[in-house]
Structures are given as C-alpha cells and as structure tokens.
Amino acid sequence: MEDLSLHHLAPQPAKGAQKMAIVGVVASGNLEVLVERVLSDLECLIEIRTAAEGFGEVWNAVVADFVERYSPGGLKFSINDGGARPDTVSLRLAQAVRLMEGEQ
Amino acid sequence: MATWQLKREGRDTLIQAGSAVAKGKIVEARDAPRLLEAILRPGDRVCLEGDNQKQADLLSAALLAVDPAKVNNLHMVQSGVVLPEHLDVFERGIAKKLDYAYSGPQSARIAMMLFGGKIELGAVHTYLELFARYFIDLTPNVALIAAVSADRDGNLYTGPNTEDTPTVVEATAFKDGIVVAQVNQIVDKVPRVDIPADRVHFIVEAEKPFFVEPLFTRDPAAITEGQILTAMLAIKGIYAAYGVQRLNHGIGFSTAAIELLLPTYGERLGLKGKVASRFALNPHPALIPAIESGWVTQIHSFGSEVGMEDYIRARSDIYFTGADGALRSNRAFSQTAGLYACDMFIGSTLQIDLQGNSSTVTTSRIAGFGGAPNMGADARGRRHPSEPWLKAGQEADPDGQPLLRRGRKLVVQIGETFGEKNVPLFVEKLDAVELADKLKLDLAPVMIYGDDVTHIVTEEGIANLLLCRTSDEREQAIRGVAGYTDVGRGRDKRQVQNLRERGVIRRPEDLGIDPLDADRSMLAARSIKDLVRWSGGLYTPPSKFRNW
Numbered sequence: 001m002e003d004l005s006l007h008h009l010a011p012q013p014a015k016g017a018q019k020m021a022i023v024g025v026v027a028s029g030n031l032e033v034l035v036e037r038v039l040s041d042l043e044c045l046i047e048i049r050t051a052a053e054g055f056g057e058v059w060n061a062v063v064a065d066f067v068e069r070y071s072p073g074g075l076k077f078s079i080n081d082g083g084a085r086p087d088t089v090s091l092r093l094a095q096a097v098r099l100m101e102g103e104q
Numbered sequence: 105m106a107t108w109q110l111k112r113e114g115r116d117t118l119i120q121a122g123s124a125v126a127k128g129k130i131v132e133a134r135d136a137p138r139l140l141e142a143i144l145r146p147g148d149r150v151c152l153e154g155d156n157q158k159q160a161d162l163l164s165a166a167l168l169a170v171d172p173a174k175v176n177n178l179h180m181v182q183s184g185v186v187l188p189e190h191l192d193v194f195e196r197g198i199a200k201k202l203d204y205a206y207s208g209p210q211s212a213r214i215a216m217m218l219f220g221g222k223i224e225l226g227a228v229h230t231y232l233e234l235f236a237r238y239f240i241d242l243t244p245n246v247a248l249i250a251a252v253s254a255d256r257d258g259n260l261y262t263g264p265n266t267e268d269t270p271t272v273v274e275a276t277a278f279k280d281g282i283v284v285a286q287v288n289q290i291v292d293k294v295p296r297v298d299i300p301a302d303r304v305h306f307i308v309e310a311e312k313p314f315f316v317e318p319l320f321t322r323d324p325a326a327i328t329e330g331q332i333l334t335a336m337l338a339i340k341g342i343y344a345a346y347g348v349q350r351l352n353h354g355i356g357f358s359t360a361a362i363e364l365l366l367p368t369y370g371e372r373l374g375l376k377g378k379v380a381s382r383f384a385l386n387p388h389p390a391l392i393p394a395i396e397s398g399w400v401t402q403i404h405s406f407g408s409e410v411g412m413e414d415y416i417r418a419r420s421d422i423y424f425t426g427a428d429g430a431l432r433s434n435r436a437f438s439q440t441a442g443l444y445a446c447d448m449f450i451g452s453t454l455q456i457d458l459q460g461n462s463s464t465v466t467t468s469r470i471a472g473f474g475g476a477p478n479m480g481a482d483a484r485g486r487r488h489p490s491e492p493w494l495k496a497g498q499e500a501d502p503d504g505q506p507l508l509r510r511g512r513k514l515v516v517q518i519g520e521t522f523g524e525k526n527v528p529l530f531v532e533k534l535d536a537v538e539l540a541d542k543l544k545l546d547l548a549p550v551m552i553y554g555d556d557v558t559h560i561v562t563e564e565g566i567a568n569l570l571l572c573r574t575s576d577e578r579e580q581a582i583r584g585v586a587g588y589t590d591v592g593r594g595r596d597k598r599q600v601q602n603l604r605e606r607g608v609i610r611r612p613e614d615l616g617i618d619p620l621d622a623d624r625s626m627l628a629a630r631s632i633k634d635l636v637r638w639s640g641g642l643y644t645p646p647s648k649f650r651n652w
C-alpha cells in the first residue's frame with residue numbers, strides 16, 4: 001500500500017453543480033474514484049491509496065495531464081486503486097469529472 | 105532424342121508406385137506412411153496443408169511416421185505451421201527447409217528451432233505472396249491436403265473451410281505434382297464439388313474429422329472500457345470521417361469492440377448504411393449483432409469459424425455459399441479482395457516503433473505474418489476510385505494534381521497503449537530488428553511498414569500520419585498517442601499540442617466523445633451467450649466459450 005496526495009491549481013472551476021459522484025470499482029487492474037465538490041474554485045486535490053508501490057512518477061504525470069485537460073477546479077478526488085493501468089486511471093478521472101457536470 | 109515431358113513421366117511413375125498400397129485412389133489410414141514413402145523423393149517440395157484454421161492432421165502424423173532413410177531433406181512450403189508435427193518432421197530430419205506464412209501456436213518453438221539451426225529458413229511470407237510463389241519458384245511436388253468428404257472418383261467437398269485448398273491443388277496438380285487428400289468420410293456423392301477428381305490422386309479416410317481451430321471468436325465479456333473508448337474513437341474519427349464502406353477487420357478485442365458498437369454507438373451517430381457494409385472477413389461471431397441489425401450487405405471469407413456454420417447457411421444473403429448451402433471460403437481470393445477492393449484495414453499489433461513500423465515478432469516468438477501485410481498495404485496496382493481512397497490520397501498530397509494523384513488505402517493500427525501483462529505497445533526499436541540481427545536475416549520481419557500506416561488509434565487519441573510532413577512530425581504524432589509508455593512520455597509537449605491544433609492528433613474530447621459512453625453497457629452483446637441470442641440460436645459456440 002502506498003498513499004499519495006497531489007495538489008494542483010486548475011485553470012478554471014469544474015463545470016456543473018453536482019456535489020459528489022462515484023465511478024469505477026475496487027478490483028485488480030481497476031480503481032474507484034470518489035469525487036466531491038468541497039474545495040475553493042481553482043483548487044484541486046487528488047488523494048490516492050494504491051495497491052501498487054513505486055509508481056509515484058506515473059501518477060504525477062497522469063494527474064498533471066488530467067488537470068490540464070479537464071480543469072477540475074474545486075474538486076477533491078479520493079482514489080482507491082487496485083493497480084490499474086495509467087490509461088484506465090485517465091478514463092476514470094475523465095468519467096468522474098463528467099459525472100460532476102450532470103446531464104448534458 | 106530430346107524429351108519435354110520428363111516431369112509428367114516421373115509423376116506417373118510415382119503414382120504407379122503409390123497405387124501399390126491403394127485400391128483405386130483409396131488408401132487405408134494405416135497405409136498412409138507407406139504411400140508417402142512411395143511418392144516422396146528426398147528434397148521434394150511438399151505442401152502439408154496447414155491453413156490458418158483447417159489442418160491435415162492425419163497426413164502430418166503419416167509424414168512423421170515415414171522412414172527418414174527413404175524420405176528426407178524435404179522442403180516444406182505451407183502457409184501455416186500450426187501442429188507440433190509440422191515441426192517434429194524437422195527434428196527427425198524428414199524435412200530440412202521451410203517457407204511459410206503463419207505460425208501462431210508454434211511461434212515459440214519455431215523461434216527456438218531457427219536459433220538452434222534445426223530449420224533452414226527460406227522466408228516468412230504473407231499468404232498471397234506464398235501462394236504466388238507456388239506458381240513460380242515454390243511449386244509443390246506433393247500436396248497433402250484436407251477435405252470433409254470425397255466420392256470414389258476423388259471429387260472433394262471441403263465444406264465451409266475451403267481456405268487454401270484450391271490454390272494448393274491448382275499449383276500442384278497442373279504442374280506434374282501429386283495430390284493426396286485426407287477426408288473425414290468417403291461418400292457416394294459429395295454435397296458439392298470443391299476440387300474436381302482429376303486433380304486428386306489419392307484419398308485417405310481419417311478416423312476423426314480434421315482439426316479446426318476457432319481463431320476468430322472473441323468473448324465480449326473480456327472487452328475492456330479502454331477498448332470501447334478506442335473503438336468509439338475509430339468509429340467516429342475514421343469510419344465516419346472517411347465514409348468507409350468496404351473494409352477488413354483484423355482479429356483482436358479492439359476490432360471486436362468496434363463490431364459490437366456498430367448497432368449501438370454507430371446507430372446513435374446515424375452511420376447505418378453509411379459505413380462498414382462490405383467486408384473481406386472471416387465469419388466473426390462478434391459481427392452477428394451488426395448483421396442482425398441490418399448493417400452488413402456482404403462478406404467474403406478467407407476461412408470459416410467453428411460454430412458459425414448454421415448461422416452462415418441461414419444468412420446466405422450475406423455470405424458466399426455453395427449449392428449445398430454451406431459457406432465457400434477461399435483464402436487467396438479473399439486476400440486479393442482485401443488488397444484491391446477494400447478501402448481500409450484495421451487491426452492490432454504487438455509493437456509499433458517511432459516511424460509506425462509494426463511487428464508481432466518478439467525475440468522469443470516468430471508468429472509469422474498471415475494476411476495482415478496484404479490487407480495492411482497500399483495496393484500500388486489499384487486503379488478504381490472511391491471516396492475514402494481519394495480523400496486519404498488528398499490528405500497525403502494536398503498539392504498534387506487531382507487527376508494524377510494516387511489514392512491511399514486506410515491502414516489503421518488500433519490498440520491500447522499497454523497490452524497484455526502491461527507490455528507497452530510502443531517501442532523505440534522493434535524486437536524484429538534484434539531478431540533479424542541474431543538470425544542474420546536480410547530483412548527484419550516487419551508486419552506493416554510505417555509508410556503504409558495511415559492512422560494509429562489508442563485510448564489517448566488518433567494520430568493521422570497522412571497529415572505528417574516530416575519524419576520528425578510523424579514521430580511526435582506517434583508519441584502523442586502513446587499514452588504513459590516510455591515512448592509516450594518522451595514526447596515534445598509543445599509539438600504534440602501543435603499537431604493537435606492541426607488535427608493531426610485528435611483526442612476523445614476533440615471528437616465530442618463522452619467518456620461516460622465508454623461503458624460495457626454500450627456493447628450490443630456482452631457475452632457469448634448474448635451472441636447466441638442475437639443469432640436466434642443459430643450460432644453454436646465451441647465448448648471452450650460456453651460457461652452456462
């Protein structure tokens with residue numbers, strides 16, 4: 001087990017008004033993301049609990065790209081990771097942001 | 105006096121010798137090794153029919169049972185090296201040299217034997233290329249083939265898995281060679297004549313049906329959300345963008361995902377009737393929902409697929425069928441169709457390098473090529489226009505004179521950035537190059553050359569290589585969809601951003617793809633059982649795919 005906590009400043013506040021959402025499952029090669037709108041407008045926090053140790057650098061890269069692409073200002077993400085591949089993490093984070101936007 | 109019929113006379117003498125163990129053309133299974141000893145001479149070129157699917161397994165065992173003092177140093181010229189016996193004959197010294205196309209299940213052992221010097225390698229071919237050489241410089245002296253049934257004259261019925269048989273027989277029988285067929289049964293009248301009797305010299309009745317491998321069945325239950333996202337990118341960013349009607353799908357989960365998204369996601373995009381209606385394709389079970397939903401007009405097949413026989417028979421509007429109602433496949437014709445009459449090939453691979461060269465060879469496995477290089481190559485002899493072909497040609501050369509500009513076939517490589525066991529799809533240097541160095545080959549076994557590849561699709565996006573103008577741009581376009589692999593992380597971010605602004609790279613958000621749609625509920629069938637249901641019970645999957 002390894003815990004990581006990544007802070008970012010997003011370019012813009014996240015869209016939508018949903019307070020909270022959950023996506024994914026905790027399983028081998030998968031992950032669960034809990035997202036909450038609890039931070040100030042541009043702040044973004046990603047807390048990760050992962051089964052796979054030693055991948056801090058990849059997490060940093062995945063999260064930095066995510067913040068740049070989706071601008072999730074004001075959102076706190078709690079990730080429970082079962083050793084998912086980076087592409088799966090990216091997809092789940094994108095899905096989490098979409099859920100916070102609500103119906104389009 | 106000069107004589108010009110030495111080969112025919114030689115063949116007739118050998119047939120006479122073989123007839124000593126036959127009754128008419130019929131040879132008992134236990135006498136098959138003696139037959140082969142009578143008709144084979146050391147150094148002969150032999151096609152031991154190993155196709156992609158159908159295997160002449162009885163004749164393989166018979167060849168392995170001959171006396172190596174009598175029959176040795178054979179030159180095997182066969183498309184598939186699939187059964188262990190295909191390599192055992194080299195261990196025993198019965199065979200010496202090999203020219204082939206595909207070696208899926210034997211890929212590890214064939215690599216080991218090549219390294220150990222047990223096999224003298226001619227070349228690894230594409231199917232069409234090997235078939236072509238059957239008529240020029242690799243004509244078999246003896247062909248050992250497989251069919252479903254024969255009548256007493258030797259007319260053969262190959263059933264749905266006709267595959268390579270007509271090509272092999274054509275080259276052998278019409279150039280003074282001998283054709284031996286193993287059949288599942290001898291009957292009074294065959295359901296249809298796939299091979300006429302005068303091309304067949306001996307028939308052996310096997311105790312059990314020839315072996316066929318279900319190579320094209322992908323269980324929808326194993327399709328991931330990443331593959332679904334990648335498939336949506338392909339459908340919206342390529343199928344729709346170019347209006348691709350005529351195409352070939354490789355095997356693999358990414359293309360199975362596309363097949364299962366056509367009736368759902370494709371329908372929602374209003375693409376029915378506009379894309380994916382005519383295929384050169386094996387009877388993929390995953391295409392059943394699209395067929396049932398009215399997407400598909402016509403399919404020509406290289407071979408058949410285990411369990412699809414009744415479905416095909418009941419859907420003769422879609423498939424090519426014979427007078428008996430069953431599928432008629434033909435690998436040589438279908439490969440030609442894929443090469444000349446399809447506007448797109450889309451398939452997966454194991455490794456892609458920085459210039460887009462791809463290979464399924466790793467340092468310990470030589471899987472061969474099969475048909476992908478024919479499907480995945482621009483046909484330089486093509487002359488008929490079509491919308492996707494012209495558009496691709498225009499993208500590659502926007503300043504060329506339209507009336508003199510070649511079109512381009514769309515050659516799409518699709519896959520997740522990390523494959524099975526988290527092995528990266530993208531590499532700085534192909535294992536194939538290392539292998540060629542080690543084996544001192546003149547050519548590295550490249551599946552599809554980078555200059556033929558037009559698009560690479562991963563879950564991160566689509567790289568359109570037609571729009572790249574320099575090799576540096578090409579490299580950055582590839583890095584730009586290589587995700588978090590080392591190759592992907594080695595990208596020049598500014599250059600990749602610039603390529604994205606030019607539309608060379610397109611991300612899911614650039615195409616308006618909602619990540620929430622990347623969900624298994626989007627698949628038209630989520631299990632093999634769903635496919636059976638879609639087929640109205642006509643599809644009968646082999647037991648290894650049944651879990652109910």
